[in-house]
């Protein structure tokens with residue numbers, strides 16, 4: 203089973219991207235958010251893709267609503283996506299694999315300033331309430347399925363420092379900026395013996411602020427590979443054209459077989475690929 207993940211889009215989605223995913227052999231396309239800045243007309247372009255897809259919206263997708271704006275763009279975006287918004291939801295893919303969505307709209311770090319937003323729009327109370335909602339989504343998934351976590355920002359517990367996979371780089375302190383609710387849920391899943399071979403998120407962009415280097419985009423935590431898909435911008439210029447970034451994953455028999463960065467040109471040809479599995483080999487986690 204092949205899955206395509208799209209990191210923070212930030213407005214970089216064109217006709218060639220649409221053609222690529224509509225013609226693709228993937229089981230599903232998974233967007234990890236920051237499509238644009240609360241722009242429902244842009245969200246519509248993703249929501250109307252005819253291939254199977256899910257989205258977990260990012261902090262930019264509630265850019266005004268989270269700062270006390272009317273919330274009109276946010277509500278329109280949520281209406282457009284409907285059940286394809288994976289927040290606190292499960293999407294069973296068959297073949298023993300279920301996607302589990304974590305908390306959308308994360309800014310990273312403490313939830314404090316935004317607790318009102320989650321209460322008001324989703325009836326979710328803080329970190330503990332969100333972790334409970336993630337577990338509720340899991341409860342709706344087949345008990346023997348392996349789970350793939352999907353979030354806008356990844357979990358805490360994967361390292362500190364500006365270049366850590368979800369480390370804060372925009373100003374000191376350069377601490378762990380991961381989400382504590384997703385961490386809580388993953389720990390509970392581990393205790394319960396559930397298999398989570400992969401968690402994919404974005405939000406913390408690959409190029410560090412101030413031009414001080416690049417982020418480590420993978421981490422291994424027990425038997426889970428974490429991938430930060432946020433290569434931003436996801437379009438890069440080439441001689442006379444552009445290439446688009448995707449993360450491609452292959453799961454077989456409940457095991458992660460491949461995870462790689464993919465660069466695709468405007469005609470849909472793969473021009474570059476690079477393994478995201480440490481060591482480059484298959485099946486590193488079993």
Ligand SMILES: [Fe+2]
Pocket residue numbers: 210212236260262405406407432
């Ligand atoms: Fe982003």
Ligand SMILES: [Fe+2]
Pocket residue numbers: 210236260261262308354404405406
């Ligand atoms: Fe973000």
